[in-house]
Amino acid sequence: MALTLYGHPFSSYHQKALIAFYENDIAFELRLLAGDERVGAEHAAVWPLRKMPVLVDGTHVVVESSIIIEHLDLHHPGPVRLVPQDPTAALEVRMLDRVFDNYVATPMQKIVLDAIRPSDRRDPYGVAQARDVLDTTYRWLDATVAGRRWAAGDAFSLADCAAAPSLFYADWAHPIDASLTNLRALRQRLLARPSVARAVDEARPYRRNFPLGAPDRD
Numbered sequence: 001m002a003l004t005l006y007g008h009p010f011s012s013y014h015q016k017a018l019i020a021f022y023e024n025d026i027a028f029e030l031r032l033l034a035g036d037e038r039v040g041a042e043h044a045a046v047w048p049l050r051k052m053p054v055l056v057d058g059t060h061v062v063v064e065s066s067i068i069i070e071h072l073d074l075h076h077p078g079p080v081r082l083v084p085q086d087p088t089a090a091l092e093v094r095m096l097d098r099v100f101d102n103y104v105a106t107p108m109q110k111i112v113l114d115a116i117r118p119s120d121r122r123d124p125y126g127v128a129q130a131r132d133v134l135d136t137t138y139r140w141l142d143a144t145v146a147g148r149r150w151a152a153g154d155a156f157s158l159a160d161c162a163a164a165p166s167l168f169y170a171d172w173a174h175p176i177d178a179s180l181t182n183l184r185a186l187r188q189r190l191l192a193r194p195s196v197a198r199a200v201d202e203a204r205p206y207r208r209n210f211p212l213g214a215p216d217r218d
């Protein structure tokens, strides 16, 4: 059954799902959300909230990046299992996935999206709160990933699919302090992972669109 993915290469949540596709070399058709009205209408028809990514697997619509990855692991498994079959290990993976989405990607998005608001509708108080959340989360993550190869342990997982794009863009929006060596090293290991490197490379042409101005580095 054909897999169709609605998204855009520069979107952090789209990249999160892409990494899972690339890990297991799963074929899909990309429906690029880049201003084509027909694709936009298809997207709105399957997911009225118009968030990306959205996966359509045959007649089944799957929304939310974490659930898309769980869906692939369940219905299109490959050699790299992204959700451990051991339930206790799976809980740790899902916990880290939630931390990266809620406390890294969400405050990062707050900072980035504030920059494209009209200048008289900005929210400096909310942005300052988002920076505080990032600082607290960075410190917690630095301690949590100490001694781990990947975000949730020895195996690359759903948690790393979430970690890679959220840390990538969060470090652009609000740099990870140099003292947090475990977290910074994890970000570098993630960038070297072929599936992540491929998603980052495919997004390179869009860097000029980063609302805060993309730094001259990954």
Ligand SMILES: N[C@@H](CCC(=O)N[C@@H](CS)C(=O)NCC(=O)O)C(=O)O
Pocket (backbone or CB within 6 Å): 011, 012, 013, 014, 050, 051, 052, 053, 063, 064, 065, 066, 101
């Ligand atoms: N919780 C969602 C978040 C998806 C999300 O925020 N996607 C952003 C792009 S990174 C988006 O669609 N933004 C467009 C919009 O909000 O209209 C997920 O995990 O898939």
